[in-house]
Amino acid sequence: METLKNLAHNYYYLVAVVLFVIGMHTMLTHSNLIKKVIAMNIMDTSVFLLFVAIGYIRGGQAPIMRDIGDGFYINPLPGALILTGIVVGVSVTAYALSLVVKIYRYYGTVDADEIVEIRSREQ
Amino acid sequence: MTLQHHFPALIIVIFLICAFIMPLLFRWRSTLCAPALLLVHLLALAMAVALLVRLYAGGPFYYHLGNWAPPWGIELKIDFLRVYMVLILVGLGLWIFVYALKDLAHELKREVTGWYYALYALLIGSMSGMALTNDMFNLFVFMEICGIASCAIISIKESRECLEASFKYLILSAMGTGCYLMAIAMIYMVTGQLNFQLIREALPAAAGLYPNNLLVATALIIVAFGTKAALFPLHVWLPDAHASAPSPSSAVLSGLVIKIYAFSLFNILFFVFPASFRQAVPINEIVLWLATLGILFGSIFAMVQEDLKKMLAYSSIAQIGYVFMGIGLNQPTALLGGFYHILNHALMKGMLFMVAGVIIQATGRRRVKDLNGIGHVLPLVMIAFTVGGFSMIGIPGTGGLISKWYLAEGALLANRLFFVIVIVLSSLLNAVYYLPIIINAFLNPYEGREPVKPVSRLMVGAITAGMIAVIFFGVYPKPVIVFLKAALAAVIGM
Amino acid sequence: MNEAAASAVPVFAFLFPILMTPVIMFAGRRSGRLRNALALATTVVTFLAVISLYPRIIGGEVIQFTFFEILPELHISFRVDLLSFCLAALSAFIWVLCTIYSIDYMAREHAGSRYYPVLIFTLGACLGIFMAGDFFTLFIFFELMSLIAYILVIHEETPAALKAGYKYLIMTIIGGLALFFGIIITFELGGTVSLSGGPLVQETSLLAFLAFISFLIGFGMKAGIFPLHVWLPDAHPVAPSPASALLSGIMLKTGAYGLLRVIFHVFSVELVKSGGWDKIMGVIAVITILLGSAVALTQDDIKRRLAYSSIGQMGYILLGMSILNENTLIGDIFHIFTHAMIKSTLFLAAGAIIWKTGKRLISEMPGIGRQMPFTLGCFSLAALAMIGIPPLNGFLSKWTLGLGALEAGMPFYVLILLVSSLLNALYYLPIIVPAFFGGLESDHEHGFDIKEATPRMLVPVAILALGTLIFGLLPSNIPFDLSRLTASYLLRGGPF
Numbered sequence A: 001m002e003t004l005k006n007l008a009h010n011y012y013y014l015v016a017v018v019l020f021v022i023g024m025h026t027m028l029t030h031s032n033l034i035k036k037v038i039a040m041n042i043m044d045t046s047v048f049l050l051f052v053a054i055g056y057i058r059g060g061q062a063p064i065m066r067d068i069g070d071g072f073y074i075n076p077l078p079g080a081l082i083l084t085g086i087v088v089g090v091s092v093t094a095y096a097l098s099l100v101v102k103i104y105r106y107y108g109t110v111d112a113d114e115i116v117e118i119r120s121r122e123q
Numbered sequence B: 001m002t003l004q005h006h007f008p009a010l011i012i013v014i015f016l017i018c019a020f021i022m023p024l025l026f027r028w029r030s031t032l033c034a035p036a037l038l039l040v041h042l043l044a045l046a047m048a049v050a051l052l053v054r055l056y057a058g059g060p061f062y063y064h065l066g067n068w069a070p071p072w073g074i075e076l077k078i079d080f081l082r083v084y085m086v087l088i089l090v091g092l093g094l095w096i097f098v099y100a101l102k103d104l105a106h107e108l109k110r111e112v113t114g115w116y117y118a119l120y121a122l123l124i125g126s127m128s129g130m131a132l133t134n135d136m137f138n139l140f141v142f143m144e145i146c147g148i149a150s151c152a153i154i155s156i157k158e159s160r161e162c163l164e165a166s167f168k169y170l171i172l173s174a175m176g177t178g179c180y181l182m183a184i185a186m187i188y189m190v191t192g193q194l195n196f197q198l199i200r201e202a203l204p205a206a207a208g209l210y211p212n213n214l215l216v217a218t219a220l221i222i223v224a225f226g227t228k229a230a231l232f233p234l235h236v237w238l239p240d241a242h243a244s245a246p247s248p249s250s251a252v253l254s255g256l257v258i259k260i261y262a263f264s265l266f267n268i269l270f271f272v273f274p275a276s277f278r279q280a281v282p283i284n285e286i287v288l289w290l291a292t293l294g295i296l297f298g299s300i301f302a303m304v305q306e307d308l309k310k311m312l313a314y315s316s317i318a319q320i321g322y323v324f325m326g327i328g329l330n331q332p333t334a335l336l337g338g339f340y341h342i343l344n345h346a347l348m349k350g351m352l353f354m355v356a357g358v359i360i361q362a363t364g365r366r367r368v369k370d371l372n373g374i375g376h377v378l379p380l381v382m383i384a385f386t387v388g389g390f391s392m393i394g395i396p397g398t399g400g401l402i403s404k405w406y407l408a409e410g411a412l413l414a415n416r417l418f419f420v421i422v423i424v425l426s427s428l429l430n431a432v433y434y435l436p437i438i439i440n441a442f443l444n445p446y447e448g449r450e451p452v453k454p455v456s457r458l459m460v461g462a463i464t465a466g467m468i469a470v471i472f473f474g475v476y477p478k479p480v481i482v483f484l485k486a487a488l489a490a491v492i493g494m
Numbered sequence C: 001m002n003e004a005a006a007s008a009v010p011v012f013a014f015l016f017p018i019l020m021t022p023v024i025m026f027a028g029r030r031s032g033r034l035r036n037a038l039a040l041a042t043t044v045v046t047f048l049a050v051i052s053l054y055p056r057i058i059g060g061e062v063i064q065f066t067f068f069e070i071l072p073e074l075h076i077s078f079r080v081d082l083l084s085f086c087l088a089a090l091s092a093f094i095w096v097l098c099t100i101y102s103i104d105y106m107a108r109e110h111a112g113s114r115y116y117p118v119l120i121f122t123l124g125a126c127l128g129i130f131m132a133g134d135f136f137t138l139f140i141f142f143e144l145m146s147l148i149a150y151i152l153v154i155h156e157e158t159p160a161a162l163k164a165g166y167k168y169l170i171m172t173i174i175g176g177l178a179l180f181f182g183i184i185i186t187f188e189l190g191g192t193v194s195l196s197g198g199p200l201v202q203e204t205s206l207l208a209f210l211a212f213i214s215f216l217i218g219f220g221m222k223a224g225i226f227p228l229h230v231w232l233p234d235a236h237p238v239a240p241s242p243a244s245a246l247l248s249g250i251m252l253k254t255g256a257y258g259l260l261r262v263i264f265h266v267f268s269v270e271l272v273k274s275g276g277w278d279k280i281m282g283v284i285a286v287i288t289i290l291l292g293s294a295v296a297l298t299q300d301d302i303k304r305r306l307a308y309s310s311i312g313q314m315g316y317i318l319l320g321m322s323i324l325n326e327n328t329l330i331g332d333i334f335h336i337f338t339h340a341m342i343k344s345t346l347f348l349a350a351g352a353i354i355w356k357t358g359k360r361l362i363s364e365m366p367g368i369g370r371q372m373p374f375t376l377g378c379f380s381l382a383a384l385a386m387i388g389i390p391p392l393n394g395f396l397s398k399w400t401l402g403l404g405a406l407e408a409g410m411p412f413y414v415l416i417l418l419v420s421s422l423l424n425a426l427y428y429l430p431i432i433v434p435a436f437f438g439g440l441e442s443d444h445e446h447g448f449d450i451k452e453a454t455p456r457m458l459v460p461v462a463i464l465a466l467g468t469l470i471f472g473l474l475p476s477n478i479p480f481d482l483s484r485l486t487a488s489y490l491l492r493g494g495p496f
Helices: A002-009 A011-029 A033-055 A076-107 A112-122 B003-028 B030-058 B080-107 B110-132 B136-155 B160-191 B196-209 B211-229 B238-244 B247-272 B275-280 B283-303 B308-329 B332-363 B379-393 B399-413 B417-443 B457-475 B478-492 C003-030 C032-051 C054-058 C082-108 C112-131 C135-153 C159-190 C206-223 C232-238 C241-266 C269-274 C277-298 C302-323 C326-357 C373-387 C393-407 C411-437 C440-446 C455-473 C478-492
Strands: B061-064 B075-078 C063-071 C074-080
Touching: A002 A011, A011 A033, A011 B160, A033 A076, A033 B160, A076 A112, A076 B136, A076 B160, B003 B030, B003 B061, B003 B075, B003 B110, B030 B061, B030 B075, B030 B080, B030 B110, B075 B080, B075 B110, B080 B110, B080 B247, B080 B332, B080 B457, B080 B478, B110 B136, B110 B247, B136 B160, B136 B238, B136 B247, B160 B196, B160 B211, B160 B238, B196 B211, B196 B247, B196 B275, B211 B247, B211 B283, B238 B247, B238 B308, B247 B283, B247 B308, B247 B332, B247 B478, B283 B308, B283 B417, B308 B332, B308 B399, B308 B417, B332 B379, B332 B399, B332 B457, B332 B478, B379 B399, B379 B417, B379 B457, B399 B417, B399 B457, B399 C159, B417 C159, B478 C063, C003 C032, C003 C063, C003 C074, C003 C112, C032 C082, C032 C112, C054 C082, C074 C082, C074 C112, C074 C135, C082 C112, C082 C241, C082 C326, C082 C455, C082 C478, C112 C135, C112 C241, C135 C159, C135 C241, C159 C206, C159 C232, C159 C241, C206 C241, C206 C277, C206 C302, C232 C241, C232 C302, C241 C269, C241 C302, C241 C326, C269 C277, C277 C302, C277 C411, C302 C326, C302 C393, C302 C411, C326 C373, C326 C393, C326 C455, C326 C478, C373 C393, C373 C411, C373 C455, C393 C411, C393 C455, C455 C478
Parallel strands: none
Antiparallel strands: B061 B075, C063 C074
16 A cells, blocks of 8 residues: 555656656667667656656746745756756757668668568578 | 866867867868867877876866856866776877778768767767766766767768667667666655765665665666676677777777776766665676676677677677676776776777778778788788787786786685686687687788788888787786776775 | 896896897898807807806805886796706707707708797797796796797698697697686785795695696696696697707696796695695696506607607606605606606607608608618617616616605505506617618618718707716716705705
């Protein structure tokens, strides 16, 4: 019961981990290169989600300097970090997609298994 | 505030700036690119030496980027070990770059040379950043830069193998960094800190409250750095990536990039996790056993390879195992061996990949069994290969023996006789695949109708310099050993 | 005399050949004669340098000096005592003779410019082993010598030679790694690997035992003891004959030398005995003696037979080490002298036969003694010495060994010595007797032409053969006296 309560309380944690595992699993097992790239994004996003969620305080204010009385500011640092993370993620995605395009030009397919097949046929 | 004060940041920044302007400079005056990058390397080297001088004068110090003190700002830490790494990175980066100057003309289209220089600068700069940073998230950013740059430095040679290997590397490397980011999130959740030192202070309390969170974070960190540094079961990307890349890229990837991840893992294990935490969770044991498996299986896989560069790549998996073994044994002498092996292996593997590059360029051969008699046509280069091979085996007079000596001594001091046997056994395995190549190269006649293409003197010169360095660090290792001993004593109190 | 001056001669002795190597290599490009002359001069100068130490060493001086510190607590250091001097002088002497012999022998072979530098370098490395002041230095020179000797083994570059060479190389690497293992354990147990202190390991333990076994493997590999001898019968015969003589005569002894150092400097006689390790060596020695001799019987290739004989003879040396009293130790060291001389004679004589007639198989050799009486005469003398006929020096070493075994109350070992002498006779006499008295019918084809090898090949053979005789006959037998001194020096720290 205690565990369930904990889980219910930390649902965002659970969601992030589930997303993370989905992403990682797809990335490693799917043979479609585009799906791998998408999975990579899912994985990154799950971490961003977790990061942003832990910085948030229910009822907190945006961290902008003004008088908020007895209220709280939410932690601005995770947000800032995640902005950086998103930029990094975008550049990796762009680079990965450009690689997929090039691979498609050479093999006419974006399926890793088919590529292996083509290469083994050539040898 | 003098300029000297900013050296730690400048080492990184000049490479990044250089990477930015390099493609532009290439458009404008392409001949200026190489000297500019050389100059940047030399400047960085000079700054690293200046840091060293300052370290000797006043001990370890910190640098706050933008003058923002830790909980908010990014901090760089400068101690002996980190400067040792920076010196290796920049110094050997310079050495490999000199080789690359001539080699690239044969492997790349001329238009992309400027981009290659940019990636090279990005790679060295980000690695220096990884070596110096004292901040978890900053480390992540540098890791991503380094990851993209090292994939790009492979895929820039737009052959099919390169693209494929590069994509495989990218995916696994993204998985690695993803895991690391998750680990940061979990640690940040319970400690609220990103700075190494501050996390270390907050961890004991947090470990009591949220032990599972930290366990998962630890596992994720091992997976992350293990993937990046090709720790045994996570090495699958390495052989293709290192074998298909242009030779200077292979040299820098095998020689430097995997080492810096191992070094970062060391930093996190020893400077983020308190000693008590390391004793509670068998992190070191896990690393140690994986390293052992890597040492043995890397060599066994290397034996059956037909492609020379692939063989060297598998050999790297075995050799990085030594570095991890030093970390895993958790014993100052073994660590000393591991750190000395970082230098050694960077030198010898860099040199061996250069040799492979010269052989491919001169004769077009890259299969191990086609190398018969190659010693007759490329004598100096094959002598360098011999020295490199001997160093891998650990023949006296080469650096390999010295690192093995310290690793073995450390294993004995830690009462782990088994790992001494592993070291001895792996040397034998190395002999089994390096020696036949050397013997066939010198004793069999060279068969080939097509003439051997001339090789640039600069490339041969770089290889010769490497050979001399391998022998030098085998015959006169004392200064480095004394330095490392003092450094390790200072940082982990041995 | 200050330390620097005192150490100048030994440094010169081992460094000179190494430094001359490149000179000889470049001289070889200009003229073969110059190269040969230089090589010979180098060995002679080295020999004289080593011999010049005689008065100091015999006076009980131990010359020690440190070259430089390679690592903290690990030095490249040198130390010349009686044992070092014995082996160094012996090596330098035989090297001179083999170099003289090589001049004509190698004239027909290819790649002389590779052979001579390697030959000279090996001399330097060998002397380095004998003069090493700690196990680390010894290890370095040991590996250097072993690896460079590979080039001598494969000199003829035939497929058989390459195959044997590969076997040799792999075994050498295994041996080197075993040594590394032993040395690092010793370093861990004793804190240093220097030879100049007392025993490094004070008590038996699992680690000490492992160290001992590793040393036994490492040095035993080189010495060709059972079951690590497998490379030896392949590698020694395929090398050019002067190189075989050196491989069998001197380089095997580096293994024996190493083991002696291990017994006396890493451990101590008491420790070896209390651990029961002498029994291990004894068993291995007996097997090695019998196996070497027995297999030698079945070999038809003369050089292979000699190589197996070497295995048997190394067994004697190991046997002496397993008993470890004064007489066996004297016998041991004297047998190192004896065997070096005899085996060099035999290999050089066999080389002369092969060089002159192209015959390698013993079954083809009947009557050859009448064609080459001088060569075969020397061969016979050496073979008789090996069998142990008095008054040749082989008898003396076996006698001393046997005496020691009796003193130690181990008559079984005397029996082994007798049996192996018998076996020696069984495989040497069938070479000698038919060579002089067999194959009479074929004389109609050949007549009684005397076809000896050139004087430059015969003189070294003759000197060595005479050595086996003289050192058995003369009342003041220098090697025997040296052995006695060395044995008492090792056991008691010197009679001085």
